[in-house]
Amino acid sequence: MFDSHFNITTVKLALGALSLALILFWYLRPAPRLTQIPPTQERVLILGATSGVGRTLAHQYAKRGARVCLVGRRESMLDEAAEECRKEWVCESGRVLRVRGDCASVEDMTKVRDTVIKEWDGIDTLIITAGVSALQPLMTVAGVTSSKDGLSPPHATVEAIHHAVGVAKTATNGNFFGPYIAAITFIPLLTSCSISPSILLLSSAAAIIPAPTRTIYASTKSASQMLFQALAIEHPRISFTSFLPATIEGDFRASAVDTPLNSSPVIHEADPNKHGLRREVVATRCVQAIDHKEKTVFMPRYMRIAHILYWICPAYVEWRGRVKYNFRAD
Secondary structure (H helix, E strand, C coil), X not given: CHHHHHHHHHHHHHHHHHHHHHHHHHHHCCCCHHHCCCHHHCEEEEECCCCHHHHHHHHHHHHCCCEEEEEECCHHHHHHHHHHHHHHCCCCCCCEEEEECCCCCHHHHHHHHHHHHHHHCXXXXXXXXXXXXXXXXXXXXXXXXXXXXXXXXXXXXXXXXXXXXXXXXXXXXHHHHHHHHHHHHHHHHHHHHCCCCEEEEECCHHHCCCCCCCHHHHHXXXXXXXXXXXXXXXXXXXXXXXXXXXXXXXXXHHHCCCCCCCCCCCCCCCCHHHHCECHHHHHHHHHHHHHCCCCEEEECCHHHHHHHHHHHCHHHHHHXXXXXXXXXXX
């Protein structure tokens, strides 16, 4: 009798706690951004809009009537992307801006800031897709190769170490200092001029799940990922979204910073253009994440499980990484 009464009481308490949790979730959840900023009034700044997901995002925002500012380093491709937004979706004059600039340049980013202030009185959404790739194992970058007979040469030369440091600095410049400078430049502007400011950082699953041949790329991406997670705590009025995709189709790897001069990049995994995520699908998911103020997005979703699994059974995740990137540790 006592046990039965105890079980009923426990169930009631559990249901009460669940109901309270659902009520708190309902009232504390962030309001959908579309109720605060209609799509046609949104001012979107995309850093890295000349190709890949950044260019596709520019198309999608222009298509739904937003004002879009495209920023990139390659002048001809920037012009093409801006013209696509203007022509294909017949945007009104002044709704599409293009500014040539490097995210890792303080002068370029302040020039972009001055432009959006002059033309639009600020921005609502900052999207950072710019970055650089690196595809080789660290020892390969330093001129040391491994085989069943051991390492050759047995030690990295002074020149080779300097080369590896230079490659790392280039990757850090693109993958960390670019987002770092953008954050410093645009966070005050977003805070002061938007009723619902938002920042999306297109990072990588490799930033939180280690992978062979991605030593330099993953470590520099991880640095910017942690930077923006900390900034989200320091600036709670801004909605920060970390987007962590697996391999995406495209030519992102063609300009890998660790590729020797006059050589083609060595891609270790299956052909990204056959097996990678589609740019349009990734871009659509990015827009959805911004609209709903999502904090962290894994794509595909099972990558979230892989992240957790790494802390439970790291040996399995490491083995899967070696399989994916065709890497053999001698």
